[in-house]
Amino acid sequence: MNDVILSATGLGKTYYLENETIDVLEGIDLEVSKGSFVVILGPSGSGKSTLLHIISGLDRPTAGRVVFDSTDITAHDDQRLSQIRNKKMGFVFQFHHLLAEFTCLENVALPALVNGIAPLEAYGRAQDLLDKFNIGDKKNRLPDEISGGERQRVAIARSMINDPLIVFADEPTGNLDEANTRKLLEVFGGLRSEGRTVVLVTHSLDIAGVGTHVYRLKERRLYAL
Ligand SMILES: Nc1ncnc2c1ncn2[C@@H]1O[C@H](COP(=O)(O)OP(=O)(O)OP(=O)(O)O)[C@@H](O)[C@H]1O
Ligand SMILES: [Mg+2]
16 A cells, blocks of 8 residues: 555564663554554553654664655664654654754754755744744744743744654643644644644543544553554
8 A cells, every 4th residue: 555654563672771671562563644643642651752763763673664655764774764764754752852052943943954955945944833833933042941832842843844744743742731732733733634644642632532543552562542
C-alpha cells in the first residue's frame, strides 16, 4: 500500500544499565497512513517517548525495523538519519529543547537555516509561525524570558518550519491552557488536511478524541482502541 508513510514491525527496546536490563517495548507493529492523526495513549513510564524516538529515528530499537517514506531508516547511519529528520520530519519534544542563547525567532528559524534556506525566507517563515501561535510579539526574547506554555508554542512552531511530511509530538499540550490546546489541535488538524501526518503521544485521554487512529501502550505492547 503506497499511502503508508511509516511502518514499524516487531519493534522491541531494552535499556541495558549496569546492573539492570529494562524491557520497555516488545513486538510492536504500527502502520501510519498519510494524512492520519495517530494518538498513542499510555501512563507515565509506559514507553511513549521511547517509542516516539524510535519511530522518528532519534533512537534505535533493539529489535525490529522502521520504514519511513519507503526507506528502512533503521538501516541508515546517524548522518543520513539526521538529514531525513531535518528535511521531512518535525519533532515537538516532551521537554522543549530550545537553545537558551538564541531568541525565539532564531530558535524557530534554525532548522530551516541548517537546511540551506536563505535567511530572509527562513526568518519570514519563522515570523509567520510565531504569529500563528500568538507569540509573534515575543520573537526577540530568549526562551528563559517567556512562560512554559509560550516555550511549548515556540517548540511547536519550530517543528513546522521545514514543511514536514510528518510531525511527531511528545505530550505537546502539557504546558498549554485550554485555548492554546484547542489551537494546537486545530493546527495539527490543519496539517492533516494538507496531507501531512501527525503522531502524538500523551497520557491525556481528552486528546484521544481528535485522533483518526488511537492506540494504547500497555505492558510493552501496543493495542488499537
Ligand atoms: N535512557 C534510558 N535508560 C534506561 N531506562 C530508560 C531510559 N529512558 C527511559 N527509560 C525507562 O523506560 C521506561 C519508559 O520510559 P519513557 O520515557 O519512554 O516513558 P513515557 O511513557 O514517555 O513516560 P512519561 O509519560 O513520564 O514521559 C521507563 O521505565 C523509564 O524509566
Ligand atoms: Mg515521555
